[in-house]
Amino acid sequence: MPYTFKRLDAFAGYASGMPSPAYYQWMWEHGLEGAAHRALQQVMQRLRDKKLPASTADLMAVHLRAQGLARLRGHESRCAPTGSTR
Secondary structure, eight states: OOOOHHHHBGGGTOTTSBSOHHHHHHHHHHHHHHHHHHHHHHHHHHHHHTTOOOOHHHHHHHHHHHHHHHHHTTOOOSOOOTTOOO
16 A cells, blocks of 8 residues: 655654655665755755745755764765765
């Protein structure tokens, strides 16, 4: 019986669900870096769909913040900007 990710999400109130099932599906299909890119794309698209300001500069700031947090936690960044090299 198929269910939507929203119905399976524990954050949406489904007690037996897992947190952020769509993200885990993206990780399975695209790896960690691909999932990070997909998540940011979805956030930016939702903001723009709701007519909220979401510029390219905002996206760049999110990338920098994610990289800084990763370094603080001793992890390599999984959210490198598209087209950048590691």
